[in-house]
Amino acid sequence: MAAPVEKKVTAATLAAYLASTGLLAVLTAIQDNAGLVSGLPDALEPFALALIPTAVTFVGGWAARHTPRGPATR
Template identity: 90%
Template sequence: MAAPVEKKVTVASVAAYLGSTGLLAVLTAVQDNAGLVTGLPDALEPFVLALVPTAITFVGGWAARHTPRGPAGV
């Protein structure tokens, strides 16, 4: 029997999706206003922007509870 997907994995996956789509929506809305990342070198911008969904995923996975497991070997 396949083990269930841990809630932490599900929460982190949903957080990554929402964080990514939310970030893309914000970037689309401010596309004509580069003030969001003006102070960064062009080569660094994508890496800094990628930290937003990464941080949301980390916090979502960290905050979610573990899925209870049975005894080892069962």
């Protein structure tokens, strides 16, 4: 029998999806208005903006609880 998908994996996947759709649209608008990242060198701006969805995904996976498992069998 296949093990259930961990809640942490599901939460991180959902966070990645939401970050890549709605949040990236906002980040694109911010990138067009460079006032928020104007202090960074041009080459670093895309990498700094990419950290935001990464952080959302990390927090989604970190905050979710583990899926309870029964006793291990050998």
